[in-house]
Amino acid sequence: MKKIKIAIPKGSLEKDTKHIFQRAGFMLDGYGTGERGYRPTLGDPTVEVKVLRPQEIPMLVAEGYYDLGISGLDWFLETRSNTDAEVIMDLGYGRVDIVMAVPQEWDEVKTLEDLLAMPRREIRISTEYLNLAEDLVVRTTGVEPSVITPWRNVRRRGYSNVSLLLSFGATEAKPPEDAEAIIDNSSTGSTLRENGLKVIATVLKGSTARLIANCGSMHDPDRAEWIQTFRDRLARAADAPGRQRRRSLLGHF
Numbered sequence: 001m002k003k004i005k006i007a008i009p010k011g012s013l014e015k016d017t018k019h020i021f022q023r024a025g026f027m028l029d030g031y032g033t034g035e036r037g038y039r040p041t042l043g044d045p046t047v048e049v050k051v052l053r054p055q056e057i058p059m060l061v062a063e064g065y066y067d068l069g070i071s072g073l074d075w076f077l078e079t080r081s082n083t084d085a086e087v088i089m090d091l092g093y094g095r096v097d098i099v100m101a102v103p104q105e106w107d108e109v110k111t112l113e114d115l116l117a118m119p120r121r122e123i124r125i126s127t128e129y130l131n132l133a134e135d136l137v138v139r140t141t142g143v144e145p146s147v148i149t150p151w152r153n154v155r156r157r158g159y160s161n162v163s164l165l166l167s168f169g170a171t172e173a174k175p176p177e178d179a180e181a182i183i184d185n186s187s188t189g190s191t192l193r194e195n196g197l198k199v200i201a202t203v204l205k206g207s208t209a210r211l212i213a214n215c216g217s218m219h220d221p222d223r224a225e226w227i228q229t230f231r232d233r234l235a236r237a238a239d240a241p242g243r244q245r246r247r248s249l250l251g252h253f
Helices: 014-023 057-062 073-078 112-116 130-141 190-194 215-219 221-237
Strands: 004-009 047-052 068-072 085-090 096-103 123-127 146-148 162-166 181-186 197-207 209-214
Touching: 004 014, 004 057, 004 221, 014 221, 057 068, 057 073, 057 085, 057 209, 068 073, 073 085, 073 130, 073 197, 073 209, 085 215, 085 221, 096 112, 112 130, 112 197, 123 130, 130 162, 130 181, 130 197, 181 190, 181 197, 190 197, 209 215, 209 221, 215 221
Parallel strands: 004 047, 004 068, 123 162, 123 181, 146 162
Antiparallel strands: 068 209, 085 209, 096 181, 096 197
16 A cells, blocks of 8 residues: 555644644644644554645645645635545644734624625726635626736626735735735634724634545545545544544445
8 A cells, every 4th residue: 555645734723733643642743833745644654644734735635746735714715625535534723713803993894795886987806715705706706706816817897896916924904905804713813903903894704623534535545545544543532522423434435
């Protein structure tokens, strides 16, 4: 059997990911706060681990580059990875909401519909979540927004007055000069408030870290057995809801 490949997240999910691995009896060497390497070891020569940004992990698992990965539900949905990958466990940590926010002083804007009704030539929404934002706009208006990125510039001037602008960070700083609204993740709302913003819509509530598996790997009898064992060990280490639905992967797929 070829090596099992696992992608684990760099960044805000890092500390809790290492903690749950440790509680499950997997001693990750070279992973955690202050570590600069991207290839930690698990103490098992049949397993290869790599550290990546959570934004790209679901897509790479879906493409079959990795058998398993850990990322937020938000990025699993944003990358539309559900055709070739599946969430097999809610790990329960790293909870954030994906929200839309506008300047606090805009008293007349309390909902997305209020924002869209503003008498402006263009409603600009700055976000990293282009697909989730586009889905929200289409559900609300029935019209596709323009999408502006360095790689894709699809303007629908005669079709929609909503433009989605890809944000590379510091999204909270964009309104009101560079965007009328933002869509971003928020755990407590404090960063939004500190930047003079208020929430007017929730795009995704309760996104947490998820264990994601490649569908092809789960159809492979050797890999499916290993994946199930790995998942069961994480489930025993995790708090609820990680212990729910102890179904057999082999029986399900």
